[in-house]
Amino acid sequence: MDDEISPILLTTEEKRELLRVGRFGELTTRMDWGDLCRQIKSKRGGLYPDDWGAAVVAGLLFTANGHKLKGGVDVMTEKIEGYLESVRPHTYIYDQLVYVHGLVSEQGNTLNNRGARVCELKHRAKDGRVGVQMLTSPDVRVWVKPDNLLFIESCEMLKEAPELNNLPELERSDMGMYLWASEGSKPVPGMKASMVPINPKRPVSQSEQGAASSSSGPQ
Secondary structure, three states, rough: OOEEOOOOOOOHHHHHHHHHHHHOOOOOOHHHHEEEEEEHHHOOOOEEEHHHHHHHHHOOOHHHHHHHHOOOHHHHHHHHHHHHHHHHHOOOOOOOOEEEEOOOOOOOHHHOOEEEEEEEOOOOOOOOOOOEEEEEOOOEEEEEEEHHHEEEOOHHHHHHOOHHHHHHHHHHHHHHHHHHHOOOOOOOOOOOOOEEOOOOOOOOHHHHHHHHHOOOOOO
16 A cells, blocks of 8 residues: 555645654654654555655655744745656656666666566655566566666667667567567556557568567577
8 A cells, every 4th residue: 555645745734743753753752753654644545645755755854944944844845846846757657668777786686787667556655666577587576766767768779778788688689579569558547557559560660670689599
């Protein structure tokens, strides 16, 4: 349930209560923090509000201005809204093809420089991570920060983008086939499904053939 978010944003009173309790209860107690979080979520059917990631996880509500300025809640509200606008263009949607890169954890040893598809409808509310499924290892599903994902827009990008120089040929082949097979697909709102148009007469371009050609190695 926590992986979903509510479109109902934090109210001014809720922000004031969050400032009173302090981030994670630093000004009162962890118990007060937990009670307040449960109250906020209960008003939204058990979901975090859409601006929770910016206000609390990113900490914009708890900066010095939020405490010191008179009317600080309103000032921080503007900053939070600005933050949300800045990240929205990078929002990944269900079934998009992505390139995983830059992971520094141990997990990065097996996931970096590989292709994946977005397999969750929404970013994870508590930290903004995106749920992805690895293309050549479909049993592997992980939550990844948006900064560690690159949206693959076309076969041309897959073939020519310098950011993809470290992409293994087997991965490039699978990603090319995925792009070709899902061309024109559109996610079904509210469902983990996409609609794909059927066009058997559509010609395959040379760039698609190059990106989707089979690897010469064992598969």
